[in-house]
Amino acid sequence: MPKIPHRLYLTEEQMPSQWYNLRADMPEQPDPMLDPGTLQPLTEEALYPIFCKELARQEMDSQTRWVDIPEGILEEYRIYRPSPLIRAYNLEQTLDTPAKIYYKYEGNNTSGSHKLNSAIAQAYYAKQQGLKGVTTETGAGQWGTALSEACAFYGLDLQVYMVKCSYEQKPFRKAVMGVFDANVTPSPSPTTEIGRRILAEYPDSTGSLGCAISEAVEKAVSSENYRYVLGSVLNQVLLHQSIIGLEAKTAMDILGEYPDIVIGCAGGGSNLGGLIAPYMRDKLTGQGGPRIVAVEPASCPSFTRGKYAYDFCDTGKVTPLAKMYTLGNGFMPAPNHAGGLRYHGMSPILSKLYHDGYMEAVAVKQTEVFEAATLFATKETILPAPESSHAICQAIKEAVKCRESGEAKTILFGLTGTGYFDMMAYEAFKNGAMTDHVPTDEELAVGFASLPRLG
Numbered sequence: 001m002p003k004i005p006h007r008l009y010l011t012e013e014q015m016p017s018q019w020y021n022l023r024a025d026m027p028e029q030p031d032p033m034l035d036p037g038t039l040q041p042l043t044e045e046a047l048y049p050i051f052c053k054e055l056a057r058q059e060m061d062s063q064t065r066w067v068d069i070p071e072g073i074l075e076e077y078r079i080y081r082p083s084p085l086i087r088a089y090n091l092e093q094t095l096d097t098p099a100k101i102y103y104k105y106e107g108n109n110t111s112g113s114h115k116l117n118s119a120i121a122q123a124y125y126a127k128q129q130g131l132k133g134v135t136t137e138t139g140a141g142q143w144g145t146a147l148s149e150a151c152a153f154y155g156l157d158l159q160v161y162m163v164k165c166s167y168e169q170k171p172f173r174k175a176v177m178g179v180f181d182a183n184v185t186p187s188p189s190p191t192t193e194i195g196r197r198i199l200a201e202y203p204d205s206t207g208s209l210g211c212a213i214s215e216a217v218e219k220a221v222s223s224e225n226y227r228y229v230l231g232s233v234l235n236q237v238l239l240h241q242s243i244i245g246l247e248a249k250t251a252m253d254i255l256g257e258y259p260d261i262v263i264g265c266a267g268g269g270s271n272l273g274g275l276i277a278p279y280m281r282d283k284l285t286g287q288g289g290p291r292i293v294a295v296e297p298a299s300c301p302s303f304t305r306g307k308y309a310y311d312f313c314d315t316g317k318v319t320p321l322a323k324m325y326t327l328g329n330g331f332m333p334a335p336n337h338a339g340g341l342r343y344h345g346m347s348p349i350l351s352k353l354y355h356d357g358y359m360e361a362v363a364v365k366q367t368e369v370f371e372a373a374t375l376f377a378t379k380e381t382i383l384p385a386p387e388s389s390h391a392i393c394q395a396i397k398e399a400v401k402c403r404e405s406g407e408a409k410t411i412l413f414g415l416t417g418t419g420y421f422d423m424m425a426y427e428a429f430k431n432g433a434m435t436d437h438v439p440t441d442e443e444l445a446v447g448f449a450s451l452p453r454l455g
């Protein structure tokens with residue numbers, strides 16, 4: 001029997017009762033969101049037509065370091081949390097590495113991903129405010145699934161705009177959302193002005209997250225007693241996801257472990273921002289801290305090849321402007337890409353931290369990601385989501401480096417979810433039909449041309 005257990009679950013007493021707000025410890029704040037009309041920083045009140053009040057408040061609050069998690073949310077968290085911290089003994093052995101590999105596994109709930117952590121919080125606050133329902137978009141479908149569950153739990157109506165190619169490729173995702181009575185519309189759709197405009201211009205559009213966001217926002221602001229909710233990118237979502245890192249750090253502390261490297265996949269940045277939160281705090285407060293590595297797809301490389309600039313969060317240009325690493329709101333990721341990390345932008349908090357040198361980023365290719373995913377599934381008995389597998393891929397690379405250098409580093413990565421709805425991608429990989437699309441500089445230039453010019 002190994003000295004350190006394979007899986008460590010915190011007790012209910014050890015579970016965090018507060019979220020941690022990274023901004024409170026940042027020496028420099030991310031640049032503020034701007035009103036696209038006036039180019040002035042947005043006020044909290046200006047967000048009220050879009051977000052429910054408490055979430056608008058959390059979005060703008062850069063001061064409060066620790067935020068109490070309401071009992072009504074903790075009750076739900078306790079049903080599927082804590083999530084386990086797992087030592088990947090089998091993977092270590094297979095790689096013949098002196099490195100110790102830990103992962104925090106967020107796939108142990110019906111929605112199959114970490115997204116439920118923020119979905120519950122957002123649905124709870126919407127219900128508290130007495131709203132009738134919420135609207136949202138979903139790309140690969142995990143957010144829509146998580147939010148469907150949360151809305152069903154708290155008794156809210158839900159309208160989901162689902163990126164059309166996912167809607168067609170993942171019929172079972174839609175079916176799961178149906179179990180929870182969510183209304184799912186493929187995007188772009190004729191149900192909104194923006195959807196109709198995009199369809200008129202690109203009748204064959206398979207959709208994008210940015211386009212689905214435009215539709216969901218339009219639907220929310222034009223329907224009484226509805227607000228819009230978003231599953232990533234926003235400050236409030238990173239706040240809710242800090243539960244991942246706080247649990248992970250408590251568990252690592254119990255084991256007497258401190259990571260040398262923390263790795264997470266980055267789509268809009270929510271799981272990564274959550275996982276790294278307490279470790280980033282150590283860095284920000286001058287207490288050392290690990291190397292922090294964001295992993296993104298080479299087909300949608302916001303950090304590694306994007307620009308740090310103000311951009312719209314959506315294709316229809318209806319949202320506020322955020323300063324972030326972005327490929328441009330007009331960037332259309334390759335449709336053959338299997339993972340759900342296809343958003344053009346990145347969390348403004350993580351963008352600022354990356355810009356200021358507090359973290360690193362790497363881009364990996366789709367086929368190497370699925371190679372890592374299948375090895376991991378074989379050795380660790382979990383079929384990982386393609387998104388999560390980006391982190392696995394990088395963790396394996398770091399562990400192999402340790403084998404070569406003989407250093408026994410401690411690696412922690414985020415395993416954000418399961419891949420049971422991604423079997424077409426796994427099949428394509430196994431059949432040898434999967435390709436790697438890496439956009440050329442010319443292709444990226446098309447996206448950059450869509451960046452708004454400010455003054």
Ligand SMILES: *Cc1c(COP(=O)(O)O)cnc(C)c1O
Nearest residue numbers: 142232267268269270271387417
């Ligand atoms: C949505 C999703 C991601 C990417 O989103 P982030 O906001 O960057 O965390 C990663 N993994 C899974 C399983 C997801 O569902």
